[in-house]
Amino acid sequence: MANEYVLRIPAKLEGMDVILAFVSYLLDINGCSAKARTQLRIAVEELYVNVTLYAYPDGDGWAEIRGSVEDGVVTFKLIDAGRPFDPLAKEDPDIMLSGEERGIGGLGIFMVKNTMDEMAYEYRDGCNRLTLRKQLN
Amino acid sequence: MTLTTEKNGTALTVRLSGELNTLTAPELTALLNKELGGVNALTLDFAECDYVSSAGLRVLLATFKQMKAAKGNMSLANVGENFKDVLENTGLDAVFGVF
Numbered sequence: 001m002a003n004e005y006v007l008r009i010p011a012k013l014e015g016m017d018v019i020l021a022f023v024s025y026l027l028d029i030n031g032c033s034a035k036a037r038t039q040l041r042i043a044v045e046e047l048y049v050n051v052t053l054y055a056y057p058d059g060d061g062w063a064e065i066r067g068s069v070e071d072g073v074v075t076f077k078l079i080d081a082g083r084p085f086d087p088l089a090k091e092d093p094d095i096m097l098s099g100e101e102r103g104i105g106g107l108g109i110f111m112v113k114n115t116m117d118e119m120a121y122e123y124r125d126g127c128n129r130l131t132l133r134k135q136l137n
Numbered sequence: 138m139t140l141t142t143e144k145n146g147t148a149l150t151v152r153l154s155g156e157l158n159t160l161t162a163p164e165l166t167a168l169l170n171k172e173l174g175g176v177n178a179l180t181l182d183f184a185e186c187d188y189v190s191s192a193g194l195r196v197l198l199a200t201f202k203q204m205k206a207a208k209g210n211m212s213l214a215n216v217g218e219n220f221k222d223v224l225e226n227t228g229l230d231a232v233f234g235v236f
Contacts, residue, residue, distance in 0.1 A: 016160055038219040042190045049159045049192070095228030099201050107227050108191030114226045 002070040011063040011080060013052045019065055020045060026067040027074065032136040039115040040074065043132055046108035047078050047087065055082025055128070072137060073117075078130045085128060086121045088113065138186070140168050148178040150214075154185035157193030165196050173200075177209035187217035194227060201233060210234065 007022045009015045023044050027037050044065070051063045066077040092113070093106035113119065118133035138155035149172055155161060173179070179200070183189075189197075197213075204211040212234035216224070224230040 013159065016158070035219060035222060038188055039222070041188070042223070045158055045190045099198065099232035100205060102198060102232065107194050111191060111223065111226055 002068040004066055004068045006064065006066050008062055008064040011052050011055060011061045011082070013049065015052070015063070016045060016048055019048050019063075022065060022067065023076070026069065027136070030069040030074070030136060032074070036134055036136055040076070040132070040134055043112040043116055044076060044078070046112050047130060047132075050085075050087060050108070051078065051080045051082065051128075054085060055080045057083070069136065073133055073135055076132045078132075079127050081127050084123045086123070087130065088119060088121050138164055140164060142168070142172055144172070144176075147176055148180070149173070149176040150180045150182060152182040152185065156188040157186055157196075158188065158190045159192040162192040162196050165193070166199075169196075169200055173203070177204075177207065179204055179209065179211045180214050181211070182214045183217060183220055184215035187219045189220050189223050194223070194229060197233065198229070 005022070005026055007019070009018060020041055023041055024037070027040060032040070048063060048065075055061060055063070061080060061082050064079040066079070068075050087109045090106065090109050092110050095110070116132050116134050120131045122129045138153060138157065138161040141152045143150045151168065153165070157165065181197070201211045216235050221230070221235075224233070224235065
């Protein structure tokens with residue numbers, strides 16, 4: 001069983017840097033291509049920011065990230081106890097539209113779906129649990 | 138993130154250094170709100186910035202629309218591999234002038 005690293009912080013926007021430092025640390029000690037590193041950091045940023053904005057409409061809450069690497073594949077799990085929300089169920093934006101027609105939103109989750117090897121969402125024991133998997137190289 | 142500007146008549150170049158993410162994108166918005174008056178050619182230079190998340194893309198798209206509406210142009214210069222990957226993944230490479 002691979003070592004699992006865990007970080008739980010208040011679900012606040014200003015915590016994004018520490019979440020991304022956690023992601024970078026795990027990727028850097030395990031050797032990760034520059035491309036996969038950026039894609040993973042962007043994915044975690046998009047998902048974490050969503051949690052800070054939407055998970056706890058009535059007040060404060062926490063967000064947790066778990067990370068592990070096994071056989072060259074990194075797994076990140078994002079967990080929060082906010083209201084149930086499956087980001088994967090969101091409809092994709094139409095990326096064929098011209099610049100003037102393009103909507104401003106929806107690109108974040110779309111990018112995550114496009115760049116991860118595997119994603120899964122589950123709501124269990126009162127928590128949203130989103131799992132990302134990707135090859136390091 | 139560090140932003141430096143160079144104005145030449147109605148042409149403005151903004152050089153970005155660092156990461157354009159959820160926390161830093163408001164800095165770019167604020168700078169553009171301040172500097173964009175009377176500008177018809179905007180160049181955003183990404184030589185020192187190769188991380189752009191959706192918050193950054195939103196600023197770029199909003200600025201692109203604003204420039205178009207004013208009959209101006211916006212282009213992205215010195216786009217690195219990782220940012221190029223983001224633009225291709227979102228179809229925005231076909232929207233923005235990239236060189």
